[in-house]
Amino acid sequence: LRRTGLPVDALTPASPLRVPPSYADERVAWTLPVGADGRAPARIEAAALSGRPVYFEVLRPWSAGWDARGRGRGPAFEGPRLIVAIVAVAVASLAALWIGLIAARSFRTGEGDRTGARRFSAVVGGLDFAARLIGASHVPVVMEEAKLIAGTLAISVAIGAGSWVLYMVVEPYVRRFWPNAMISWSRVMRVRVRDPLVGRDLLVGGALGAWMGALLLLSLYVSGGIAGPHPINMLVPPALTGGRHVLGALFHACLFANWEFLIAFSLLVGLRVVLRHPHVTLVVYVALWPARVLLLAGWEPLAIGVELLYAGILVVLMLRYGILATFVALLCKALCLVFPLTSEPWRWYADIGLVAVVVMSALVAYGSFHAVGGFRVFDELLDDG
Incomplete structure (x- = not known):
């Protein structure tokens, strides 16, 4: 997280919503409020296998899979x-x-x-x-x-x-x-x-x-x-x-x-x-x-x-x-x-x-x-x- 340049102190733990593209035995997520890094709000999703990161993604409001309530969602087609x-x-x-x-x-x-x-x-x-x-x-x-x-x-x-x-x-x-x-x-x-x-x-x-x-x-x-x-x-x-x-x-x-x-x-x-x-x-x-x-x-x-x-x-x-x-x-x-x-x-x-x-x-x-x-x-x- 620190290597991404995101303000770690401003992150709030959240329930993971995204399914990683590869197998993982641990999933975590955080939310970042608006203005915390000088940009729009964000949601960070990550996953690991045996303690090694296998997936990391930063979602913004313009990202595919982001809804109007500021929550990440799966990529399934709907509506x-x-x-x-x-x-x-x-x-x-x-x-x-x-x-x-x-x-x-x-x-x-x-x-x-x-x-x-x-x-x-x-x-x-x-x-x-x-x-x-x-x-x-x-x-x-x-x-x-x-x-x-x-x-x-x-x-x-x-x-x-x-x-x-x-x-x-x-x-x-x-x-x-x-x-x-x-x-x-x-x-x-x-x-x-x-x-x-x-x-x-x-x-x-x-x-x-x-x-x-x-x-x-x-x-x-x-x-x-x-x-x-x-x-x-x-x-x-x-x-x-x-x-x-x-x-x-x-x-x-x-x-x-x-x-x-x-x-x-x-x-x-x-x-x-x-x-x-x-x-x-x-x-x-x-x-x-x-x-x-x-x-x-x-x-x-x-x-x-x-x-x-x-x-x-x-x-x-x-x-x-x-x-x-x-x-x-x-x-x-x-x-x-x-x-x-x-x-x-x-x-x-x-x-x-x-x-x-x-x-x-x-x-x-x-x-x-x-x-x-x-x-x-x-x-x-x-x-x-």
Whole structure:
């Protein structure tokens, strides 16, 4: 307790309410009144096995599992969250069946872009394989390394196959309903990366993606309270150790962006097919995004507002600029969550956070350069001079 920095003298023993994630033979809990540590009230839950700590958690009012009376509660679904969970499971099951049928039909009839799907799935599978190998613990034993590589390869091939299926489902419908969204993406699939339209989408996607990441980080900071700094928010904590894990975090950011990009377009396409009317589709699509907040954290007005704004930006990206800009925006947003960004350069992790800034700046700079025609602009300026 003293190592956490909490005021031990202000803690009051309480009955433990949380179930630890691992086996324990002793459970304890304390409550901390508001203002005792300069922040909101807290509830501390801990557990031990044979005298050794196995679980420790500090709950605040914004934590999942905290109710209005200031008591911790179990993570079981109840009330609106239970309804949302049931609906989510039903929709996911129907979506999986629909995706399988549509992918089979697209492959059989030749509607889908097989070349693009093959290249896309190969890149996704390769990134997943590299990210897993980089983050794995290696030992100087040939058989152990062979088992690790074989198991990792099997998982990555399955993930690449899943990406191929989703691509074969989404691509024909996007080409039918929003043909302009495919132009720059098709050029990238054919390695025409110096095209001005590709540069435009990189520029727009990078700029809006940085705003989306900043929006999510701001919501975390506000919900964490003004009185104290929010903990480092990272999806890949090993990146803090530096070295190869930084490269692994970059690959993970690409994978996070890939899955969110596929899910976002799959949901939009599914709603468009079912509802048929484009404006109704957009309204329902934007309204569905806060559902995951209700599912994970209950009624959180700030988080729901952020999700609505986030969904609005995403719709503008998908329909106005297309697939490439959407993917780049989600990649930049993922970089903001994968790397520890901070405005205080003296923090010990500040240099690792700069990796995300450099990557986003490089994307925007490359897009800006080619959006205006690349070196041809300078040649024209010199000729005019």
